[in-house]
Amino acid sequence: MTPVHVGMPSARDAPRPRDRPDTPDLIDQFGRTARDLRVSITEKCSLRCRYCMPEAGLPPIEASKLLTPGEIARLVGVAVHRLGVREIRFTGGEPLMRRDLEQIIRECRSVAPHTPIAATTNAVGLEHRARTLVEAGLDRLNVSLDTIDQNRFAHLTRRDRLDSVLTGIRAAQQAGLSQIKINAVLMPDTLDGSADLLSWCLDAQVELRFIEQMPLDAERAWARTTMVTAQQLLEVLRRRFDLIETRREDPSAPAERWIVNGGRGVVGIIASVTRSFCSDCDRTRLTAEGTVRSCLFSDRETDLRTRLREGASDEELADAWRAAMWSKSAGHAIEAVGFVHPVRSMGAIGG
Ligand code: SAM
Ligand code: SF4
Numbered sequence: 355m356t357p358v359h360v361g362m363p364s365a366r367d368a369p370r371p372r373d374r375p376d377t378p379d380l381i382d383q384f385g386r387t388a389r390d391l392r393v394s395i396t397e398k399c400s401l402r403c404r405y406c407m408p409e410a411g412l413p414p415i416e417a418s419k420l421l422t423p424g425e426i427a428r429l430v431g432v433a434v435h436r437l438g439v440r441e442i443r444f445t446g447g448e449p450l451m452r453r454d455l456e457q458i459i460r461e462c463r464s465v466a467p468h469t470p471i472a473a474t475t476n477a478v479g480l481e482h483r484a485r486t487l488v489e490a491g492l493d494r495l496n497v498s499l500d501t502i503d504q505n506r507f508a509h510l511t512r513r514d515r516l517d518s519v520l521t522g523i524r525a526a527q528q529a530g531l532s533q534i535k536i537n538a539v540l541m542p543d544t545l546d547g548s549a550d551l552l553s554w555c556l557d558a559q560v561e562l563r564f565i566e567q568m569p570l571d572a573e574r575a576w577a578r579t580t581m582v583t584a585q586q587l588l589e590v591l592r593r594r595f596d597l598i599e600t601r602r603e604d605p606s607a608p609a610e611r612w613i614v615n616g617g618r619g620v621v622g623i624i625a626s627v628t629r630s631f632c633s634d635c636d637r638t639r640l641t642a643e644g645t646v647r648s649c650l651f652s653d654r655e656t657d658l659r660t661r662l663r664e665g666a667s668d669e670e671l672a673d674a675w676r677a678a679m680w681s682k683s684a685g686h687a688i689e690a691v692g693f694v695h696p697v698r699s700m701g702a703i704g705g
Pocket of ligand 2: 400401402403700
């Protein structure tokens with residue numbers, strides 16, 4: 355199938371009804387193939403980042419609706435062996451809030467021994483589990499850290515836990531996770547501290563990636579007019595660092611990367627709003643309740659948990675997953691007139 359450009363959706367991008375080609379992969383009507391699986395495993399979190407969670411936290415998911423480690427591993431097996439998924443990333447909510455995270459990783463490792471397993475975490479409490487997570491089979495880690503200023507961290511996350519995050523990052527490095535990436539969401543409050551954060555990351559030898567804030571906050575306070583753009587960030591960083599843009603090797607990798615000070619390190623910028631990468635999106639998502647979500651911004655979900663519990667075969671689960679991805683929308687349309695904020699916030703989908 356020939357891929358078509360789907361950067362920002364418009365009426366011209368509306369899918370024409372036609373049959374899905376007979377391929378096992380997770381293809382969609384716009385020619386994209388999903389290879390990167392994000393699995394949310396909880397709605398709970400130890401922080402309350404203002405761009406994500408409400409102050410009171412998300413409404414709790416009933417225990418009976420949450421996928422068990424065995425169910426997660428079964429669906430991961432379907433994704434890897436029948437649908438062509440090549441990377442699994444656990445997210446949430448906060449994955450470390452699940453006491454059985456090691457078991458989840460161990461069971462997934464055993465069904466998919468050669469597939470990279472990653473997690474996105476706020477690193478609170480990671481110091482106590484970094485080693486056991488690596489022993490269970492964790493390969494890669496992304497840590498969310500928006501500022502290294504203690505007061506601003508406490509304000510932004512509504513919790514005074516910066517020390518625990520920094521200790522967690524060091525523990526992960528000591529446990530052998532060599533490719534740790536730091537994710538920082540761009541916010542007006544932290545913009546002028548972004549150069550300090552980059553400096554800290556260069557010293558700690560972790561790669562920093564800034565992400566434009568998307569309208570996925572539970573409190574719906576996001577506004578296009580007040581969000582910090584990649585361009586504004588570059589202006590701030592250039593006051594302190596020499597930045598040279600690199601060529602993007604993998605088109606589905608969302609970050610644009612810049613070499614800092616002649617090779618001291620690299621900084622990435624994910625301009626998810628102002629330079630949408632929807633046309634190259636290769637993600638498929640599973641929520642903590644076991645529904646497939648084809649796009650962060652689409653409220654359409656396909657329930658695999660009920661099918662699984664009612665005895666569906668692996669091929670039946672794979673078919674339902676394929677159908678869910680086939681109708682993936684063209685793009686997020688954040689900049690379009692009439693954009694509608696999705697019902698679930700980032701913490702309830704899994705970023
Ligand atoms: N709790 C973990 C963490 O913070 O890394 C994993 C879940 S969190 C929802 C996953 C990622 O989504 C984090 O890197 C976070 O910064 C990002 N995120 C949350 N809300 C966002 C928003 N409104 N726009 C852009 N990124 C967001
Ligand atoms: Fe929790 Fe992560 Fe959302 Fe922050 S971004 S509130 S750490 S789920």
